[in-house]
Amino acid sequence: MGSSSKQPGHTDVQDTSQDQSKNQPEPSVVKGMEITSSLEDFQTDEQRRVLDTVARVRKCGLESILSLPQLVVCGDQSAGKSSVLEALTEIPFPRNDNLCTRFATEIILRRANANTLAIKLIPDPKRPSHEQENIKAFEKSITNFDELPNIMNAAMAVMEIGGNSQFGSKPRAFARDVLSIEIEGPSRPQLTLVDIPGLIQTDTKGVTKADVDLVGEITDQYIKQPRTICLAVVSGANDYANQKILTKVREVDSEGDRTLGIITKPDRLDSGSGTETAFIELAQNQDIHFKLGWHVLKNRKFDERDFSLMERNAAEETYFRTSNFKCLPTDCVGIDALRVRLSKLLFEHVRQELPKLRSDLEEALATAEKQLGIMGTRRSSSSECKAYLTQLSLDYYEVCKAAVGGHYEGDYFSSNEGLFSLSSMATIRRLRAVIQHMNTSFSDNIRINGHKYQIEDSSESADDKVLPESAEDEMSPEFADDDDASPRTTQTQGLGLIPSTSSPIGLDTSKAREWVRLVLIRTRGKELIGNFNPLLVGELFWEQCSNWPRLAVEYLDQINDVCSRFLGILLHDKCPKDIVSRLQVSLVQDVLKARYNGALQELGRLIEDTRSYPINYNHYYTDTLYKRRQERNKASLASCIEDATTHKPVPGYASHHHISSASVDVNKATDAYSKSIDPNMEKVSCEEALDCLFAIYKVSQKTFVANVTTQVVERHMIRGLEKIFSPVVVNGLTDSEVEAIASEPASAKRQRQFLEDRIAKLKDGQSIFRSVMGSATM
Structure with a gap:
């Protein structure tokens, strides 16, 4: 995926509407929603169960509260991300309008009894409240992928991307809002991917410096989350040393613990050239090392734009069997191998993160409940206010008395x-x-x-x-x-x-x-x-x-x-x-x-x-x-006695022994004491x-x-x-005095609603963990 500056031969600018016409669904399958057997066999039952836990937690709306495990497809503009997404999910995005390049798109695949496709918008929290309400109101449900282009055009209009702004502000080229596409079906795997706008090298006509910065911020917002696995897409059509995505992922994941590199368009490299050799070495993890390694995919070329997904996969398999990339292990090339690889990777990642995720959820729930507890019960009427103050005063009384x-x-x-x-x-x-x-x-x-x-x-x-x-x-x-x-x-x-x-x-x-x-x-x-x-x-x-x-x-x-x-x-x-x-x-x-x-x-x-x-x-x-x-008196008498005392050496002892006898002249002492009276x-x-x-x-x-x-x-x-x-003081207050003290202001009512919504979501997530992980892990 990319912007309008893509090269004519790039597969992302092609209309895949013919793909649906070629693959007519079976009578029991909704038109356009059929998948290949490779996608159906994507996961084991155990993997689905574990990934379903995160999927259900995400469905509770907890992605804004907790950092959830997810796959984020990121890369530079025109790197071929949309082709990677289409091959992975088998969803024919309307790439000709470059819609996916303008905002983040969350693709949620779930296993369900019926085929459905629901689209909604998640507004940027920084938008004004009236704009957020309008964006939240956008929800569509379709059963045919042919309707997807019109739906996405309508979503862009609501987000004010291009065209006229319904809110009177200047139309924008990019948005922080998120388009959520949730696809359910009996053979769908449990998988969630996030596609974000491609990084832009520099501002051009129609793309301002602010747009360049905004796309960079959106990318940082997603890839810096500690539970995100980054699928860093690098195009073989450009020198990978000049592709910004590699710099960004290494800034947030310096050890490469949660980054998987994906090389696209290898067929654009001249066979036997030094550039091709460099990309092969990159795929072998010899240059830029990621602990999760690298993977290579072949996109559809311009003359293959009418290929079905099965034909696309067959062409890819032929290329990796005959090109110089055949030296790579088979589990590091091709879309089928990538699905298996991502399935195992995501499964292990989620299984490792679930205990910590559950701990974070419990902590967030305790914090929200404590904040709501401090706010007390609702306080709208005078009776509610008085009841609230009575309980509050009782708590105060007991603690203060103690x-x-x-x-x-x-x-x-x-x-x-x-x-x-x-x-x-x-x-x-x-x-x-x-x-x-x-x-x-x-x-x-x-x-x-x-x-x-x-x-x-x-x-x-x-x-x-x-x-x-x-x-x-x-x-x-x-x-x-x-x-x-x-x-x-x-x-x-x-x-x-x-x-x-x-x-x-x-x-x-x-x-x-x-x-x-x-x-x-x-x-x-x-x-x-x-x-x-x-x-x-x-x-x-x-x-x-x-x-x-x-x-x-x-x-x-x-x-x-x-x-x-x-x-x-x-x-x-x-x-x-x-x-x-x-x-x-x-x-x-x-x-x-x-x-x-x-x-x-x-x-x-x-x-x-x-x-x-x-x-x-x-x-x-x-x-x-x-x-x-x-x-x-004692001090005076002691002084007089001391003055009346004489000391004589004792006969028979040497003078150096300092042994003497003391005698007190009582008359002299009494006379001196009587004379001491002032x-x-x-x-x-x-x-x-x-x-x-x-x-x-x-x-x-x-x-x-x-x-x-x-x-x-x-x-x-x-x-x-x-x-x-x-409580005695509260009982003596009038209704007007009680309301003046205890009634909730508008900001408190909004805060209460926010906390109640958050607690409801967290409790839903808590119930999911309890049902999946069992009481033995409580």
């Missing part, structure tokens, strides 16, 4: 991700774990960065010293938990949790006393010297905890963000995309905002409580106060006030963290999160 409660059972919470990170959706799905981690982070952040001043005090015990996470931080507050015997870390890096926005201001003991003295001066009342106004501790506490509001608000913002992201992920996992946006706008966003505002108001009350004078009934306050004073009453007041501040801060810090995490976060932001979108 996430809030920390019950991570079921597929929704299963994940192979080991990294705990807020950038991971798998982490966010486990909401309770995230909240617990953020609560701990908030507690650590308040402990390390909540106080304004970091006061160093030589009297604090080792248990009260807590190191921050980073070496860049200041020393952590000495009023950390007494039971913190080892450093604690916030583990916030990389998790997006509470940041250390600022570190406390470091003060040594003298600067701390100066800070307290200045506050003491401005809070002086009628108290005696050596005492301080009780309000002093309150003012010190208010300044020391001035970072709490900022850190708490930052914490609430992050909790709110996590809750929003959790609900977004949950809705995305459970709802169609169009439903997600509507639910978020109509329900989720407003409720989350209200819950956040309620949390801010509750936090405001807690902050207001901290701005009142501290009230405490926890013995931990007095214990801490007593312990600090005792530590300071007479500066203001300084004593400052020390006492600092002790009270440390004690009350420790107690209040623990209370504040507990209140924020329970009364603010848990009460207002986490508890009841599942009730935002529950």
Whole structure:
């Protein structure tokens, strides 16, 4: 086959209408549908059964979904592809009009009780929808090959090839649409071949550069499919090194695993010439090597245009018996040998690909069913919408409640991700774990960065010293938990949790006393010297905890963000995309905002409580106060005893042994200790006030963290999160509200139809595999 530029002697441009007149059918056979015995004996029963499996799967319309095993006849323009097709299928194509060169033609042969020939068009998916519908509507059924030319002319008109365009666009020379010819008969083999337009070397009159590129794209589209066997047709009338098809098939099949080379027109070669020798060597697989090898066919010459198929086969047999090509094995020349060869080749290829094809089908079916499952049931009327939302809200309620409660059972919470990170959706799905981690982070952040001043005090015990996470931080507050015997870390890096926005201001003991003295001066009342106004501790506490509001608000913002992201992920996992946006706008966003505002108001009350004078009934306050004073007194007494201690060498021991006896002058120690009492009453007041501040801060810090995490976060932001979108909420929506949320847009309806059609086709294919391959291979 080729274009209008074919040479006069090329067999593809000949009218074979006389072939039908020569071969009158038997009375029981429909006119023009008779075949030769060689075609009837083309396949064994086992081969037909296996190939029939793919044929039936293809008939389900799965070629657009799965890569199906097929034979594709490809080659350059005027390579003789149509003659190869006619000889293989014994279908007299109307070659004089060059119809097969303008679009891909799918030829499907099937065994059936009656002779029928059905023609339909498969539109290019890139066409506008109205053009696709018009092309899909083209279906014809004939019982006489004499009607084939008129049918194909009508198909070309629908595809707008040549002539006037019915859609108002410019007529085209080639089309991406596919002409499907399905032929059934009691003696037909199971065989599917695809004929594609011949590759064009360059643009000429009537063929544009765009046409050349389009034909190349069509060829690539077919031959690059991994389950396609390429029948690469090479003409003996041209140097095979210049025929583009060989370059293309080697690009997609570099090892030659699925390419069979076919040499046509060997009789056009001068006998004994170097060119003929080169083609013989090519046929012997010595030059361009294909694992499937090469095959040689002889086309009908111009003076043989009236030959019947049997006469054509006889002439071919004579040629290969008498020409220089007789050196080739008999199974590599002639149409009958090619049929046998292709039958075995296709049978083995299909048998090898069937398990993988079935696996691909099952995977595609599972994917389509999952996508349709996400879309849910149809949502046209208000009752359908309400039923859909009720079921959706129930799924949401159960999963959300499990996430809030920390019950991570079921597929929704299963994940192979080991990294705990807020950038991971798998982490966010486990909401309770995230909240617990953020609560701990908030507690650590308040402990390390909540106080304004970091006061160093030589009297604090080792248990009260807590190191921050980073070496860049200041020393952590000495009023950390007494039971913190080892450093604690916030583990916030990389998790997006509470940041250390600022570190406390470091003060040594003298600067701390100066800070307290200045506050003491401005809070002086009628108290005696050596005492301080009780309000002093309150003012010190208010300044020391001035970072709490900022850190708490930052914490609430992050909790709110996590809750929003959790609900977004949950809705995305459970709802169609169009439903997600509507639910978020109509329900989720407003409720989350209200819950956040309620949390801010509750936090405001807690902050207001901290701005009142501290009230405490926890013995931990007095214990801490007593312990600090005792530590300071112990340190002073130890210093006095050390000063009153003398060391004398023990007689009898050498001086280098450093053995001595110690004696303590008790009077001197007690005198020194009594004199260590600072007479500066203001300084004593400052020390006492600092002790009270440390004690009350420790107690209040623990209370504040507990209140924020329970009364603010848990009460207002986490508890009841599942009730935002529950069946109770859906039941309270009006019909108009339900339709506004759940009704399907036109795009969703089209997507639903597409998925339902795809699932139906895949299930048909699944049934075919089950019936053919049996339950033992399930």
